[in-house]
Amino acid sequence: MSTILITGASSGLGWALSLLYAEPGVTLHLVARRSERLRDLAPLLVEAGARPVLHEIDVRDRKKMEEMAAGLLATTGPPSLIIANAGVRGEEDGNDFRTMEQVFDTNVMGVLNTVMPFLPAMKEEGRGRIAVMGSLAGYRGLPKGGAYCASKAALSAWTDAVRYEAEPFGVSVSLINPGYVVTEMTRKNSYPMPFLLTAAEAARRIRAGIAKGRARIEFPLPLVLIVRILALLPPRLGDRILRMASRK
Ligand SMILES: NC(=O)c1ccc[n+]([C@@H]2O[C@H](COP(=O)([O-])OP(=O)(O)OC[C@H]3O[C@@H](n4cnc5c(N)ncnc54)[C@H](OP(=O)(O)O)[C@@H]3O)[C@@H](O)[C@H]2O)c1
Known part of the structure; x- marks a missing residue:
């Protein structure tokens, strides 16, 4: 028996x-704002033999995330695996105040809201895995x-x-850095996306890792x-290469 928490499952x-x-x-404890999408997913998971538990929560809402975690800790204990995946790309012209605030609230604070309520219990039990969804885009400002x-980054x-901090207590922590994957996030991209993968293929690589x-x-x-x-x-050499690539 295992319990897995995945945010951004919709x-x-x-x-x-x-x-x-x-x-x-x-x-499978699944978190997202669009609960109707989670309800579409649930029967497919049941068909595969799993038990889905749906949580319509915005990961930016720390209180709700803590309440969800408290409920889980009180019933089944900490998950064996947490995948803190929920994320947004932000506006197309994404270097401004508003985008920075929106993106950090979800991508950074949302991840902390997901992981932190469980970390003490995971360390105490000396088990569990935490996987955080980063991106190859974290290597350099694009x-x-x-x-x-x-x-x-x-x-x-x-x-x-x-x-x-966590691994000496037996809790493993992974950062996932995918390249381009076909999803709602990338569908609107107008620029070339080299080595594009399907979400199913990316998920297989993530699970293996x-x-x-x-x-x-x-x-x-x-x-x-x-x-x-x-x-x-x-x-500046990096800038020059990126300018050349964008002209092609
Ligand atoms: N696609 C790529 O090429 C790529 C590459 C590298 C990394 N990533 C990362 O992979 C993760 C998943 O993205 P995706 O490509 O699968 O895009 P996606 O199809 O747009 O999925 C994003 C997921 O995050 C959820 N989400 C967004 N904001 C949320 C919030 N405030 N509260 C709860 N859930 C929220 C969305 O659910 P709701 O809208 O229903 O809340 C949705 O399920 C992101 O962290 C992204 O940065 C993607």
Whole structure:
């Protein structure tokens, strides 16, 4: 018997991960604002033998997230796996105050609201896995993606710190950095998205990485190499390469 908590399960990666983890003996606690989408997903999970429990919650609402966690801790104890996946891209022209606030509230504070209420109990029990949804976009600020990239960079640093703190207690912590994946988030993108993956394929890679206890789960490899090299280059050389790429 295992209990898994997935935020942002109403579409994209969260939906695909819910389907992938759905099997007999698994209780899936699913969080999102669009409860009608969660209700569409639930029968598919039941068909696969899992028990879905739906939570219509905005991850930015710390009080509601704490109440949900308290309920879970009181009944089944901490989840064996938490996937803090809910996230937003923000506006197209995303370097301004408003976008920064919106994106950080969901992508950063929403992740803390998801993980922190469970962390003490997980450490006390000396078990469990935490997986935080970052992005390869967290390696460097990209054009019009200031808020989004900054939020994922913040998660990367935060996850490193939490991993250092939690793993001696037996709680493993992974950062997931996917490249481009076909979801509602990327559907509106007008620019080229190299090495694009389906959500189902991305979910399979994420599950394999979590099972191996990887500190960083990153894919696809060619894009991982490109962003890592870009991040290592002198910043203005990186700017020049990005300008050249955007002209193509
Ligand atoms: N697609 C990509 O190429 C890609 C690449 C790297 C990383 N990622 C990351 O993967 C994660 C999932 O994104 P996706 O691509 O699957 O996009 P998506 O299809 O737009 O899914 C986003 C999910 O997050 C949920 N969400 C957003 N704000 C929320 C809030 N305030 N409270 C609760 N749930 C909220 C949405 O549910 P509701 O709207 O129903 O609340 C939805 O289920 C994000 O963290 C994203 O940054 C995506």
